Amino acid sequence: MYKLQSFSRAKLAETFSRLSSRLHWTGGRPSAPLGSRILTNTDDIFKHNMWDHVQWTEEDKENARKKAKENSCTHIPLEEQGKFDTEACQYWDKFYKMHQKKFFKDRKWLFLEFPELLPSGAKSQTTNGYLGAAPEETEALIQTPAFPGQHASFRILEVFCSVFFLKLSVLLHRETDAYVYCCDFSPCAIQLVKDHPDYHDSVCHAFVHDICEERASFPFPPQSLDVILAVFVLSSIHPERLQGIVNRLSTYLKYGGIFLFRDYGRFDFSQLRFKKGRCLSENFYTRGDGTCVYFFTKEEIHDLFSIAGLEEIQNLEDRRLQVNRGKKVAMHRVWMQSKYRKGYPPPPS
Numbered sequence: 001m002y003k004l005q006s007f008s009r010a011k012l013a014e015t016f017s018r019l020s021s022r023l024h025w026t027g028g029r030p031s032a033p034l035g036s037r038i039l040t041n042t043d044d045i046f047k048h049n050m051w052d053h054v055q056w057t058e059e060d061k062e063n064a065r066k067k068a069k070e071n072s073c074t075h076i077p078l079e080e081q082g083k084f085d086t087e088a089c090q091y092w093d094k095f096y097k098m099h100q101k102k103f104f105k106d107r108k109w110l111f112l113e114f115p116e117l118l119p120s121g122a123k124s125q126t127t128n129g130y131l132g133a134a135p136e137e138t139e140a141l142i143q144t145p146a147f148p149g150q151h152a153s154f155r156i157l158e159v160f161c162s163v164f165f166l167k168l169s170v171l172l173h174r175e176t177d178a179y180v181y182c183c184d185f186s187p188c189a190i191q192l193v194k195d196h197p198d199y200h201d202s203v204c205h206a207f208v209h210d211i212c213e214e215r216a217s218f219p220f221p222p223q224s225l226d227v228i229l230a231v232f233v234l235s236s237i238h239p240e241r242l243q244g245i246v247n248r249l250s251t252y253l254k255y256g257g258i259f260l261f262r263d264y265g266r267f268d269f270s271q272l273r274f275k276k277g278r279c280l281s282e283n284f285y286t287r288g289d290g291t292c293v294y295f296f297t298k299e300e301i302h303d304l305f306s307i308a309g310l311e312e313i314q315n316l317e318d319r320r321l322q323v324n325r326g327k328k329v330a331m332h333r334v335w336m337q338s339k340y341r342k343g344y345p346p347p348p349s
Helices: 009-025 042-047 058-071 088-103 109-113 135-143 163-175 187-194 239-250 298-307
Strands: 154-159 178-184 204-208 225-231 253-264 279-281 284-286 292-294 310-324 329-342
Touching: 042 310, 088 187, 154 163, 163 178, 163 204, 178 187, 187 204, 225 239, 239 253, 239 298, 253 298, 298 310, 298 329
Parallel strands: 154 178, 154 225, 178 204, 225 253
Antiparallel strands: 253 329, 279 284, 284 292, 310 329
């Protein structure tokens, strides 16, 4: 089985120091959210692989609407749609086995776009392992049976398995008192992570879990997480299930905890290139390998997290121009990036 490259501890420490310093001088936020490479001269379009903050013309918008309407005019029959839900685990297992080498990417950009993943001075701020918890949360955690990462001061859940999870766990544990969890309903994905030489139970915990299953339990108690990270994962789930999932996940955040989200946006190039006959419902498609994808709008994301009782910190539409310089092709990419916080309860009157 393919082994992901082991990380250099020294290099991770250097990365942590560099990012922490950069975020400190920019007030804890990246100096230019969503990038700073702006295309000002169309003659320069093929000088780089990606351009940030791209403005769409009315013609661009109309063409996108037209293509989406064309490829979604015919839906897969309802009697055939059920398998994409009931057999989703099998489809994703096959996906991981086929793409394991190139799919588990090192997403370094997450540290800059989501500085909340890097706690500042966690070790020096607490000695009891319950940094940021309200008094009632601390008491509840103390009374809870032992669980992985119980004594950590900072806990992160990545709803998905990736090499980033491993890098994050190693980096944070070296520099802070933190613990990282990741879950995936694909046993193959979990095994890939556990087989990595940098996987250690002392700093992280990967486990098989179906977030669509309402009664499935997590290995940690409610109100115990500082951060939940969901990057290109919620789009793979039927949109009718999403509200219940976000509601349940939010119960595991501490007061003041952050839900970090990034996923596909409406009229992204990957939506527009679907052929007829792949649409399940409005803006929800199935790929040739059986995996599914939904394309969000800012309004949908706001409603999704607000209904779950979270407060908006950031809700951005990331429009970029991705360039294939070899083929001289430019593609409009649209991604959504959001941050929502679990507010503190009002003080007793």
